Amino acid sequence: MFEDKERKLCIICSKGTLDMAYPGLVLANAALMEGIDVIMFFTFWGLDMITDKKMDDLKCTPLANPSMAMPNGMGIPNMMSILPGMTGFATSMMKKEIAKLDFPPVREYLQTVADAGGEMYGCKLSMDMMGLTKNDLFEEVNAVVGAMEFMEMSEDAQIIFI
Amino acid sequence: MTERVVAGKEVHFDEQGFMADYTEWDKDVAVELATEIGIDPLTDRHWQVIDFCRSDYEEQGDAPTLRRITTMGGVPTKELYKLFPKGPAKKVAYVAGLKKPSGCI
Numbered sequence: 001m002f003e004d005k006e007r008k009l010c011i012i013c014s015k016g017t018l019d020m021a022y023p024g025l026v027l028a029n030a031a032l033m034e035g036i037d038v039i040m041f042f043t044f045w046g047l048d049m050i051t052d053k054k055m056d057d058l059k060c061t062p063l064a065n066p067s068m069a070m071p072n073g074m075g076i077p078n079m080m081s082i083l084p085g086m087t088g089f090a091t092s093m094m095k096k097e098i099a100k101l102d103f104p105p106v107r108e109y110l111q112t113v114a115d116a117g118g119e120m121y122g123c124k125l126s127m128d129m130m131g132l133t134k135n136d137l138f139e140e141v142n143a144v145v146g147a148m149e150f151m152e153m154s155e156d157a158q159i160i161f162i
Numbered sequence: 163m164t165e166r167v168v169a170g171k172e173v174h175f176d177e178q179g180f181m182a183d184y185t186e187w188d189k190d191v192a193v194e195l196a197t198e199i200g201i202d203p204l205t206d207r208h209w210q211v212i213d214f215c216r217s218d219y220e221e222q223g224d225a226p227t228l229r230r231i232t233t234m235g236g237v238p239t240k241e242l243y244k245l246f247p248k249g250p251a252k253k254v255a256y257v258a259g260l261k262k263p264s265g266c267i
Contacts (some may be wrong), residue, residue: 102229102267
């Protein structure tokens with residue numbers, strides 16, 4: 001049950017919405033709790049998760065998301081989702097549900113992952129495209145790396161793309 | 163369910179290898195279970211985690227998540243991973259005589 005296995009998990013986070021940030025965070029933390037080494041790689045919109053000015057303000061939108069419903073189970077028509085304020089409303093609703101389950105906000109979750117020994121890397125190409133430097137990122141991010149370096153560090157790892 | 167002698171006591175374990183009855187636990191059992199999985203010796207900080215887990219289990223009926231241990235038990239994440247390295251969630255529950263934790267956080 002507690003034998004030392006060398007298992008490594010790479011999680012590629014490519015989305016910057018609140019609802020798509022959590023699957024990566026939950027899996028990374030769960031893997032660390034299980035004794036599995038974790039590397040998180042943030043690319044494209046996933047960089048928002050580790051961009052200091054954005055990470056506390058990720059949003060989710062009901063637009064074009066038929067799975068998203070009101071707490072009473074009623075669907076949200078796209079016609080309503082385009083109204084001003086709907087994204088803010090959906091975001092605050094989701095933040096409340098997340099807090100109810102005692103899951104921390106994104107920054108705190110990433111801090112937990114870092115404290116538990118998880119590594120985090122920003123994608124160089126995406127950062128160049130968005131005009132970001134390492135100084136714009138959450139302080140616990142280990143480095144900014146290119147795709148080839150990522151290939152090296154993910155050798156023998158299981159990879160999850162989100 | 164299996165049974166084996168731990169610290170001179172008959173102790174029952176469930177299919178997943180965790181103690182089936184937390185009342186069979188005592189400090190000597192904890193010391194032996196910890197040694198089995200390479201945690202030796204148990205320091206005061208280890209005991210703080212173990213004691214919190216057991217009292218939380220009595221109140222909640224479930225082994226606490228690591229988040230509960232860090233936010234309510236007063237042991238920060240970094241330290242928890244040092245005390246119970248490589249997979250603290252299960253190791254803490256195992257040494258504290260509790261079932262495998264079911265939480266995701």
